[in-house]
Amino acid sequence: MKSLGLNWFIEGSLDFEHKKYILLDYLQEINRHFDKSKLYPNLTDLVFHYNNLLDFKQNKTILQQAFPQWLTKADIEAVKLTYKKMVEDDSTMQEIEHIITYALIKMDPAIQTGREIYDFVESRLNIDPIGLVPLMPYQGYFSLRNGNDRTNWIYEYHLTIFENTKDQYRGINIQFVDTYEQSITNTPEAIKLNLINQRRHLPNPAVYYVQSDISFPLEQTLLPVAKRSLVKYIMKAA
Structure with missing residues (x-):
C-alpha cells in the first residue's frame, strides 16, 4: 500500500497544491482498499497520520524544537552559540497550518468509513x-x-x-x-x-x-x- 512519510506535511516543498496531490493520492488508495472491505494496515496507518497532524497542530510551539536550526552568530571567546529558528509564526507556519487543516478535513470521512466497516465486521462475529x-x-x-x-x-x-x-x-x-x-x-x-x-x-x-x-x-x-x-x-x- 502507498503510505505517507512521518512528516510528509513539512518535508520538502511546502507548496499547498503539491501536498494536496500527495494526500489525495494516498486517500484514493485507502478508499480503494476500504471498498473491498480491506481494513488493515490501511486504517491503522490512516489513524496514525491523523493523530500525528493533530499533535502537531495542538503542540506547535513544542514541536518547533524539532525543526532545523542554523548558526547565526558565534562568540568564540565565550563559546556561545545563538540560533535562529527556521520556523516561526510567519508565512511558513501559516502554509503548514493550511496543509494540516485541509488534510484533517479530508482524512476524517475516510476514518469514519473504516470505523463503520470495523463495527460491521465485529457485529458479524460470534x-x-x-x-x-x-x-x-x-x-x-x-x-x-x-x-x-x-x-x-x-x-x-x-x-x-x-x-x-x-x-x-x-x-x-x-x-x-x-x-x-x-x-x-x-x-x-x-x-x-x-x-x-x-x-x-x-x-x-x-x-x-x-x-x-x-x-x-x-x-x-x-x-x-x-x-x-x-x-x-x-x-x-x-
Missing part, C-alpha cells in the same frame, strides 16, 4: 468458549472460521499488558498453528483435544471458537478484528 475455560484465560488458542468456509485457522494467543503514562492496555500476540477442515467428526472440540495432546507446553489452555457469518478478507480484516474482539470478550468474562 465467539464461544470450547469446553471449560481456566481461571486464567490469558493464554490459549482460538479457531477462526471465515463465513461458510470449512477451513478453520488455529492460532495460539497470549494476552499482554502495555501501558503509557496514563493507562494500561491489553494487547494480544498470536502465532499461527495449523488449519483443519471442519466436519461432523473433525469438530472444534476434537481439535481442542488434539492441541492439548500435541502441544504439551499448554496443558490446560483456554480455547475459543470464533466465526463470522459472512466472509471477509482474512489477513486484512477478519483476523485483526477477531483478535481485538477476543481480547474484549476475555476481559469482559474474566
Whole structure:
C-alpha cells in the first residue's frame, strides 16, 4: 500500500497544491482498499497520520524544537552559540497550518468509513468458549472460521499488558498453528483435544471458537478484528 512519510506535511516543498496531490493520492488508495472491505494496515496507518497532524497542530510551539536550526552568530571567546529558528509564526507556519487543516478535513470521512466497516465486521462475529475455560484465560488458542468456509485457522494467543503514562492496555500476540477442515467428526472440540495432546507446553489452555457469518478478507480484516474482539470478550468474562 502507498503510505505517507512521518512528516510528509513539512518535508520538502511546502507548496499547498503539491501536498494536496500527495494526500489525495494516498486517500484514493485507502478508499480503494476500504471498498473491498480491506481494513488493515490501511486504517491503522490512516489513524496514525491523523493523530500525528493533530499533535502537531495542538503542540506547535513544542514541536518547533524539532525543526532545523542554523548558526547565526558565534562568540568564540565565550563559546556561545545563538540560533535562529527556521520556523516561526510567519508565512511558513501559516502554509503548514493550511496543509494540516485541509488534510484533517479530508482524512476524517475516510476514518469514519473504516470505523463503520470495523463495527460491521465485529457485529458479524460470534465467539464461544470450547469446553471449560481456566481461571486464567490469558493464554490459549482460538479457531477462526471465515463465513461458510470449512477451513478453520488455529492460532495460539497470549494476552499482554502495555501501558503509557496514563493507562494500561491489553494487547494480544498470536502465532499461527495449523488449519483443519471442519466436519461432523473433525469438530472444534476434537481439535481442542488434539492441541492439548500435541502441544504439551499448554496443558490446560483456554480455547475459543470464533466465526463470522459472512466472509471477509482474512489477513486484512477478519483476523485483526477477531483478535481485538477476543481480547474484549476475555476481559469482559474474566
